[in-house]
Amino acid sequence: MATIQEPLDKLLKVYLDAECIRTTSNIPIADRVVKDIFCQSEHIAKSVIKQEYSRQKSLDNRIDKIVTSRIFAYPIMIILLGIVFWITITGANIPSKMIATVLFSFQDVLTQWFQLVQAPAWLHGVLVLGMYRTLAWVVAVMLPPMAIFFPLFTLLEDLGYLPRVAFNLDHLFKKAKACGKQCLTMCMGFGCNAAGVVSARIIDSPRERLIAILTNNFVPCNGRFPTLIAIASIFMTGTLALFQKSLVAAGTITIIVLIGVAVTFAVSKILSETVLKGEISSLVLELPPYRKPKVGAVLYRSFIDRTIFVLRRAIVVAAPAGAVTWILANIYIGDVSVLGFVAGILDPIAKVIGLDGFILMAFILGLPANEIVIPILLMSYLSTGQLTEFANLLELKEVLIANGWTWLTAFNTMLFALLHWPCATTLLSMYKETGSKKWTFMGFMIPTVIAFTVCFIIAQAAYLLRLA
Amino acid sequence: MNLTIGDRSKYRGRVMREHFGISTTGEQYIIALAGNPNVGKSTVFNALTGLRQHTGNWPGKTVDNAQGIYSYRKKSFLLVDLPGTYSLLANSVEEEIARDFICFGKPNATIVVVDATSLERNLNLAFQIMEITDKVVICVNLIDEARKKKIKIQFDELEKKLGVPVIPTAARNGEGLEELQKAVYEIVLEKRLTQPKQIAYSQEVEEAISVLMPQIKPLNIAAEVINPKWLALRLLDSDSSFIESINRFVNMYKNIK
Numbered sequence: 206m207a208t209i210q211e212p213l214d215k216l217l218k219v220y221l222d223a224e225c226i227r228t229t230s231n232i233p234i235a236d237r238v239v240k241d242i243f244c245q246s247e248h249i250a251k252s253v254i255k256q257e258y259s260r261q262k263s264l265d266n267r268i269d270k271i272v273t274s275r276i277f278a279y280p281i282m283i284i285l286l287g288i289v290f291w292i293t294i295t296g297a298n299i300p301s302k303m304i305a306t307v308l309f310s311f312q313d314v315l316t317q318w319f320q321l322v323q324a325p326a327w328l329h330g331v332l333v334l335g336m337y338r339t340l341a342w343v344v345a346v347m348l349p350p351m352a353i354f355f356p357l358f359t360l361l362e363d364l365g366y367l368p369r370v371a372f373n374l375d376h377l378f379k380k381a382k383a384c385g386k387q388c389l390t391m392c393m394g395f396g397c398n399a400a401g402v403v404s405a406r407i408i409d410s411p412r413e414r415l416i417a418i419l420t421n422n423f424v425p426c427n428g429r430f431p432t433l434i435a436i437a438s439i440f441m442t443g444t445l446a447l448f449q450k451s452l453v454a455a456g457t458i459t460i461i462v463l464i465g466v467a468v469t470f471a472v473s474k475i476l477s478e479t480v481l482k483g484e485i486s487s488l489v490l491e492l493p494p495y496r497k498p499k500v501g502a503v504l505y506r507s508f509i510d511r512t513i514f515v516l517r518r519a520i521v522v523a524a525p526a527g528a529v530t531w532i533l534a535n536i537y538i539g540d541v542s543v544l545g546f547v548a549g550i551l552d553p554i555a556k557v558i559g560l561d562g563f564i565l566m567a568f569i570l571g572l573p574a575n576e577i578v579i580p581i582l583l584m585s586y587l588s589t590g591q592l593t594e595f596a597n598l599l600e601l602k603e604v605l606i607a608n609g610w611t612w613l614t615a616f617n618t619m620l621f622a623l624l625h626w627p628c629a630t631t632l633l634s635m636y637k638e639t640g641s642k643k644w645t646f647m648g649f650m651i652p653t654v655i656a657f658t659v660c661f662i663i664a665q666a667a668y669l670l671r672l673a
Numbered sequence: 674m675n676l677t678i679g680d681r682s683k684y685r686g687r688v689m690r691e692h693f694g695i696s697t698t699g700e701q702y703i704i705a706l707a708g709n710p711n712v713g714k715s716t717v718f719n720a721l722t723g724l725r726q727h728t729g730n731w732p733g734k735t736v737d738n739a740q741g742i743y744s745y746r747k748k749s750f751l752l753v754d755l756p757g758t759y760s761l762l763a764n765s766v767e768e769e770i771a772r773d774f775i776c777f778g779k780p781n782a783t784i785v786v787v788d789a790t791s792l793e794r795n796l797n798l799a800f801q802i803m804e805i806t807d808k809v810v811i812c813v814n815l816i817d818e819a820r821k822k823k824i825k826i827q828f829d830e831l832e833k834k835l836g837v838p839v840i841p842t843a844a845r846n847g848e849g850l851e852e853l854q855k856a857v858y859e860i861v862l863e864k865r866l867t868q869p870k871q872i873a874y875s876q877e878v879e880e881a882i883s884v885l886m887p888q889i890k891p892l893n894i895a896a897e898v899i900n901p902k903w904l905a906l907r908l909l910d911s912d913s914s915f916i917e918s919i920n921r922f923v924n925m926y927k928n929i930k
Contacts, residue, residue, distance in 0.1 A: 256822075
């Protein structure tokens with residue numbers, strides 16, 4: 206028998222002796238051991254390395270001194286965010302108009318074809334007015350902003366800037382008792398909340414991972430951005446010249462996103478103090494050197510990537526949703542369509558929070574994908590016979606105003622879009638990642654409750670102060 | 674009772690298999706691949722093993738484990754890619770796995786991959802490993818990056834100071850891999866003996882160690898399985914996970930026969 210087996214008592218005795226030494230020592234031994242190892246490593250490394258002046262390294266350091274400094278870090282981040290949004294909005298303008306003109310005029314061609322074959326009106330309705338129009342809308346209005354924002358963001362990522370953002374925000378995350386890596390999951394959430402939820406795997410602590418998953422929804426995904434941009438451009442700008450318009454729109458969206466970020470921190474903190482108590486884990490972050498991004502390659506690759514992604518979603522989700530909506534808008538219960546009927550039921554609740562029944566219903570029907578919320582809303586409005594048709598973005602404002610929109614409606618709709626429940630794909634991802642129905646339900650309820658509460662407060666305050 | 678080489682390899686085979694999920698033929702040399710995260714460990718691993726690798730999990734843990742085989746001078750080497758860690762003073766699952774494997778799995782040699790562009794930080798792990806085993810080869814990777822950053826390293830000097838082979842490599846381009854394999858070969862077949870530089874701790878620590886050593890040396894487990902000074906240091910750290918590991922492995926060695 207191997208004499209390796211010896212009474213473990215002997216080992217235990219040595220352990221206890223070590224404990225005794227440790228606790229009676231006048232220096233923290235464990236810390237000193239680590240320090241000694243580091244000192245020796247440093248000493249030897251220094252003696253064999255000759256660092257010649259490297260322009261790259263010193264430039265990196267100088268940039269970092271500014272980008273992560275106490276004073277400039279936050280303004281730089283916010284301004285960069287604003288610039289990205291501004292480029293997205295201005296850049297998307299003309300392509301949107303062009304695509305819209307082409308697609309909507311094609312709609313007339315389609316209508317003619319249908320008339321030629323003497324297709325029944327309902328078929329024309331479902332396929333052309335429902336499916337095709339929604340498809341056309343998503344491609345014309347949603348695609349250009351997404352196809353611009355995403356490459357811009359990828360450029361920032363390639364540049365190496367995002368770890369600096371994580372570094373800057375880490376201390377805020379610590380205050381919220383969440384993990385600094387949550388910053389990176391939030392960045393993923395800008396692209397797609399479902400992807401953001403899955404990316405929470407980079408967080409080791411289950412508690413912090415759950416916080417990141419539950420709060421990811423407060424970062425507006427690519428599907429919600431165009432909604433925000435559309436409403437902001439149309440409603441918040443009045444009669445300003447084009448350049449100021451785009452500035453105001455970009456500014457509004459930046460503020461909305463900042464609100465989302467603030468809510469993320471607040472909810473993370475509340476969760477950490479109540480149902481998800483625990484210790485914070487440490488974050489070791491390496492700031493990679495700044496790299497010149499291959500601008501051409503990035504723009505090309507992510508542009509194509511996004512375009513394909515949006516087109517596919519449009520065909521798979523938006524088109525059928527459009528068909529369904531048209532059907533619901535044209536099946537009548539008595540003298541009101543199903544859509545109108547449901548909207549009517551929701552109206553009282555909606556009015557209390559500054560929206561209307563149709564808006565609320567559009568959000569509910571938008572569960573499969575957020576980009577179809579505005580198309581559905583428009584179709585509901587148009588089907589109530591206020592305007593028979595609209596061909597471009599400008600007329601959108603008239604449709605909205607004709608249906609009772611005020612600044613409050615616009616503002617609250619944007620807030621609701623930011624804060625409301627996650628889309629179906631995200632909920633599914635939540636379930637897959639957490640394996641728990643309870644937490645997925647929480648992931649649904651928390652944003653919903655917050656959305657309703659915030660909109661309620663703002664609406665009631667506005668009503669009270671006679672502002673709307 | 675002293676263990677003969679034959680016994681040791683029988684034990685090792687069983688311990689490796691059971692505990693670490695590594696199955697090896699008796700004739701294969703087992704090489705551990707350790708290093709900080711992001712130093713190009715996987716690049717080295719892939720460059721050496723090519724397609725002859727397979728990945729899985731460390732048994733009972735959710736950490737990836739990759740093993741691969743390469744041949745050099747007609748000998749077969751099984752390379753085990755340990756999780757990237759900044760140190761072996763276990764604070765996380767990864768560090769525990771790396772430490773347990775090097776300590777109790779007793780690989781024939783350990784390659785420590787360090788980043789030429791941040792040598793200071795990386796040597797910390799190398800020193801800790803050199804305290805456990807003397808069969809160490811330091812692979813200084815990313816020398817192409819270092820060249821770009823105008824960092825010049827005197828490798829001969831470093832080798833003299835560390836007392837173990839130091840091989841510069843740029844695994845991305847295949848630079849230095851031949852020399853790396855040669856160094857590993859020489860260490861494993863004991864054609865080259867090493868004298869790894871031990872850390873000289875500060876006075877209080879050395880005193881504490883010298884108090885414990887008389888009690889540790891007679892413990893057979895100390896002589897056969899673990900470096901006694903390393904054991905003393907871990908006891909002083911009050912590293913309870915290490916104590917648990919010792920218990921586990923003592924029982925395992927006990928049951929092998």
